[in-house]
Amino acid sequence: MTKPGNKIDRTLCSYVIEYVQKVVSDDISSLLKSVRIQIKQAIEERLTVDPIGFGKPLRYSLKGLRRLRVGDYRVVYQIKNKSVIILAIKHRKDIYDNA
Structure with a gap:
């Protein structure tokens, strides 16, 4: 726990990241390494x-x-309890047609 005036301990409020299989197999693999x-x-x-x-x-x-928003790319996700489920990662011109 933290004392008043101290920063929040991030381990107490961290979320677990989960990826939908389509994101792993299609979206991430199609990105440039730098992106x-x-x-x-x-x-x-x-x-x-x-x-x-x-x-x-x-x-x-x-x-x-x-x-x-990450530059020209968008990460679409859903929050369930303490999990963040990544549903799509695509360029901004394509993301909302396929999400």
């Missing part, structure tokens, strides 16, 4: 700590899902 590294780092640094604060809620047919 893959950026996205992995963003997921580890942001979504494991505060997926609600860092992500933006989606609307209409994608209501209930959230997205994380």
